[in-house]
Amino acid sequence: MQDYVLPLVDISRLSSDSFEDRLSVARDLDRACVEAGFLYIKGAQFDAALFRRLVTRAKSYFALDEATKMRSYIGLSENHSGYVPVGEEQFGVGTYDLKEAYDVNYDCDAAEERRPLIGPNLWPDMPGFRDDVLAYYRHIKRIGDQLFRAFAIALGLREDHFDAHLRHPPSQLRLIHYPHDASAQDRPGIGAHTDYECFTLLFATAPGLQVVDKQGEWVDVPLIEDTMIMNISDMMEIISNGRYLATKHRVRKVKEERYSFPLFFSCDYDHVIAPITLGEAPRYQPLKCGEHLYNQTAQTFAYLKRRVARGEVVLNNAVPLDSFGLQEGGVRA
Numbered sequence: 001m002q003d004y005v006l007p008l009v010d011i012s013r014l015s016s017d018s019f020e021d022r023l024s025v026a027r028d029l030d031r032a033c034v035e036a037g038f039l040y041i042k043g044a045q046f047d048a049a050l051f052r053r054l055v056t057r058a059k060s061y062f063a064l065d066e067a068t069k070m071r072s073y074i075g076l077s078e079n080h081s082g083y084v085p086v087g088e089e090q091f092g093v094g095t096y097d098l099k100e101a102y103d104v105n106y107d108c109d110a111a112e113e114r115r116p117l118i119g120p121n122l123w124p125d126m127p128g129f130r131d132d133v134l135a136y137y138r139h140i141k142r143i144g145d146q147l148f149r150a151f152a153i154a155l156g157l158r159e160d161h162f163d164a165h166l167r168h169p170p171s172q173l174r175l176i177h178y179p180h181d182a183s184a185q186d187r188p189g190i191g192a193h194t195d196y197e198c199f200t201l202l203f204a205t206a207p208g209l210q211v212v213d214k215q216g217e218w219v220d221v222p223l224i225e226d227t228m229i230m231n232i233s234d235m236m237e238i239i240s241n242g243r244y245l246a247t248k249h250r251v252r253k254v255k256e257e258r259y260s261f262p263l264f265f266s267c268d269y270d271h272v273i274a275p276i277t278l279g280e281a282p283r284y285q286p287l288k289c290g291e292h293l294y295n296q297t298a299q300t301f302a303y304l305k306r307r308v309a310r311g312e313v314v315l316n317n318a319v320p321l322d323s324f325g326l327q328e329g330g331v332r333a
Contacts, residue, residue, distance in 0.1 A: 006036055009028045011147070011150070026151070040229060079115075087302070099177060102124075102174070106169060107120065118269060140201055148162040151198075168269070194247065195234065196233060198235045198236040199231065211247050233265075239276055268290075
């Protein structure tokens with residue numbers, strides 16, 4: 001299995017007061033997203049101390065016994081936040097990855113802003129957990145907001161185009177733990193998916209990530225120190241009218257413990273995304289951000305599948321999980 005050589009983009013100048021500096025980064029970002037859909041980013045914005053604190057906090061939390069962790073079970077939450085036990089998340093019938101997670105969404109107490117994925121987070125009774133996790137969330141979200149502005153420039157829009165649609169987005173941070181498994185044997189296709197939102201920023205402690213290359217082969221993505229991995233997701237594929245493609249990926253079973261921290265960036269729940277065509281014919285149908293995200297989530301998590309089966313949850317305009325990331329596929333107009 002060969003490693004996949006991804007583009008690397010330095011985003012430091014997105015903090016510059018000079019538009020020319022920001023334009024230069026936007027051009028680099030656009031080129032990388034057209035070429036690969038997956039890339040590395042590095043930047044002076046990164047606060048390494050917050051990264052280290054998050055790893056320490058995750059290790060302490062996942063070391064707790066199962067009964068303690070299940071007190072914060074995601075199925076008890078109002079906004080799809082909390083502990084995700086092994087086997088809860090399934091991308092195929094009867095298959096699941098050996099992993100556990102803790103999911104954190106946009107933390108909101110205002111009743112008028114609440115949606116299926118927006119509300120008060122469910123937090124464990126663990127001193128320091130909420131503070132450290134939210135500090136990391138807010139830090140990476142600020143970087144994500146800069147990247148949204150870079151995408152606007154890259155797509156020929158006003159730099160502030162996305163600002164009005166990022167007030168209360170259902171952007172989710174996942175703390176994922178892959179336990180040590182000395183007998184791990186990989187099985188092709190387990191966990192293969194595209195991400196549902198606009199783009200993802202990933203920090204991980206060990207290798208294991210694989211992506212599909214242009215030849216349709218699974219290839220390993222090595223870790224590079226002081227970088228994050230970024231990938232295009234379903235909604236940005238639509239927004240770019242297929243200029244950027246969501247790339248299918250998975251985590252290969254590896255014989256070492258692994259922690260992974262993806263933050264999935266979305267626009268506001270009620271915002272309707274549509275292709276930015278600039279004179280071209282639209283290749284995708286519009287989608288409401290939150291509705292698409294919730295539909296895809298409900299097709300993946302066991303507790304939501306049970307609610308759908310009982311008629312407690314009705315999914316409107318749901319599309320199959322594998323609808324994006326294909327040269328001739330996608331939800332076309």
